[in-house]
Amino acid sequence: MRPGEHSKARREPQVGAAAALLAVCLSGAVLAAPADEPPFDATADTVFDIIRSSDETQFLCLSDAGRAVRQMWDKRIDGESDLDVFLFTAHFRDGPPIDIILNPEFGTPEAARTEAERYTHALGQLLPVFRQGLRQLGIHKGNKSFHGGAGKIFLYSETVDLRISQDHLEESLLHEAVHASLDAPYGDSQAWRDAQAADGAFVTRYAASSPEREDLAESALFAYGLLRHPGRIPPVDSAVIARQIPARIAVIAEILNAAPDLPAPPPPPADCR
Ligand SMILES: [Zn+2]
Numbered sequence: 237m238r239p240g241e242h243s244k245a246r247r248e249p250q251v252g253a254a255a256a257l258l259a260v261c262l263s264g265a266v267l268a269a270p271a272d273e274p275p276f277d278a279t280a281d282t283v284f285d286i287i288r289s290s291d292e293t294q295f296l297c298l299s300d301a302g303r304a305v306r307q308m309w310d311k312r313i314d315g316e317s318d319l320d321v322f323l324f325t326a327h328f329r330d331g332p333p334i335d336i337i338l339n340p341e342f343g344t345p346e347a348a349r350t351e352a353e354r355y356t357h358a359l360g361q362l363l364p365v366f367r368q369g370l371r372q373l374g375i376h377k378g379n380k381s382f383h384g385g386a387g388k389i390f391l392y393s394e395t396v397d398l399r400i401s402q403d404h405l406e407e408s409l410l411h412e413a414v415h416a417s418l419d420a421p422y423g424d425s426q427a428w429r430d431a432q433a434a435d436g437a438f439v440t441r442y443a444a445s446s447p448e449r450e451d452l453a454e455s456a457l458f459a460y461g462l463l464r465h466p467g468r469i470p471p472v473d474s475a476v477i478a479r480q481i482p483a484r485i486a487v488i489a490e491i492l493n494a495a496p497d498l499p500a501p502p503p504p505p506a507d508c509r
Pocket residue numbers: 384411412415449450453
């Protein structure tokens with residue numbers, strides 16, 4: 237059993253106790269040296285339910301824009317092609333709309349809409365800071381791993397089935413949304429580089445294997461859990477994370493606290509549902 241693997245029953249510590257321990261850890265009072273070996277494999281494998289399906293969502297409605305030609309990156313063919321996609325637009329109370337495009341392989345507008353609706357609630361659960369740069373969510377069939385780049389995320393529906401069965405779609409979306417929204421402004425910033433150097437350790441093996449591409453997205457989910465939902469990561473794991481990447485947690489706290497200056501969202505079209 238890896239560190240951080242707990243049965244469902246053990247996952248819910250007392251919020252007060254966890255918050256108190258976190259405060260002590262973050263204050264540095266009980267800080268020990270970080271472990272050389274990252275304590276977790278990857279955010280995709282963690283069992284912590286940091287964003288719950290019952291959490292509030294800012295999603296409003298999904299409008300149907302019919303068919304349109306869009307470029308879709310597809311790992312299955314290791315390339316990008318112009319496709320006559322099914323196009324929907326998801327509207328939110330607190331941020332700009334996000335296009336959801338579906339590979340024509342979904343077949344019918346009804347099937348495409350049903351698929352698109354699997355993502356809207358979870359997208360609206362992401363803080364605006366994570367959603368601010370995301371303009372397009374693309375969905376393919378298949379079981380490839382997810383991909384997030386500047387402004388765009390691509391998902392594969394069989395992998396989504398797995399993530400939903402693990403109650404982990406929201407956490408995976410947060411990871412990819414960091415790639416879409418935060419890598420460009422922060423991933424290569426001096427503050428982040430300095431924090432990486434100060435910590436001298438990584439929270440996941442995936443982050444350690446790709447410090448320039450994956451460390452911010454990997455660290456962000458754990459930091460978000462500690463900072464915004466401290467009761468949802470068990471105290472022992474919270475202490476491990478706080479000891480491993482304290483400087484990165486502080487940088488991510490600043491990113492979370494700086495509310496993005498977003499234009500007022502446009503009113504959804506009348507047929508939005
Ligand atoms: Zn990633």
